[in-house]
Amino acid sequence: MPNKTIYVSDDDLPLFQRATELAGGKLSAAISTALRRYVEVEEGREEGYEEVIVKVGQGAAVRKQRFSGVLLGEWSRMVGQRTETFRVYRSRKGKYVLHLERSPEWTDSMTRDSDNWLSGLFSREALRTYLGLADSDWGFIQGEATIEVLDTFEDLRGRVPDEFYAMITDLGRRPVVEDLDI
Structure with a gap:
């Protein structure tokens, strides 16, 4: 599985830490879930x-x-x-x-x-x-x-x-x- 580096600003660090906690210590799972939802909503919006x-x-x-x-x-x-x-x-x-x-x-x-x-x-x-x-x-x-x-x-x-x-x-x-x- 390829690795991707995400740079997080100091202001956003608490958000990423909380997401990691909510995802049971697996930040990649939280990011994938959020991105899946984001893509679904945005594609739908583009379609009207x-x-x-x-x-x-x-x-x-x-x-x-x-x-x-x-x-x-x-x-x-x-x-x-x-x-x-x-x-x-x-x-x-x-x-x-x-x-x-x-x-x-x-x-x-x-x-x-x-x-x-x-x-x-x-x-x-x-x-x-x-x-x-x-x-x-x-x-x-x-x-x-x-x-x-x-x-x-x-x-x-x-x-x-x-x-x-x-x-x-x-x-x-x-x-x-x-x-x-x-």
Whole structure:
């Protein structure tokens, strides 16, 4: 196996020492793992894909999952007293990813800590959430999110609203990046 010399600045030495500790004393294994991940992400980015992180689960069991993909479309609808948000991605490996978030049912519990529902609706924290300045994780308290990986675009039929499927049908068949000869 060939040897490669890596020169490390004094400022980066603690980073390399910590990586060696985390890799069980094998710095080459840590470097190979990091480079493999770096190449995968950068090649995907060159092809038009982005790193996607979604929340999956319910309540305290929420976890984050990551993959490389491109968003084909997003669709929200009201079903009874809750909101459903569908997001469809095409993964770098050619699969289709359906991420579905279902909010908790809307009740006056959203504003129960205020004197009346109107003041709760326009509270400082509610306004920050509406404006996107605060994390809107409230939907995971009683709501849920799922992820489903599908082999073909046609597998989405029946899993998403018909209007949404029709809207993204053409997008699912196009290349992520189209090279123009201009």
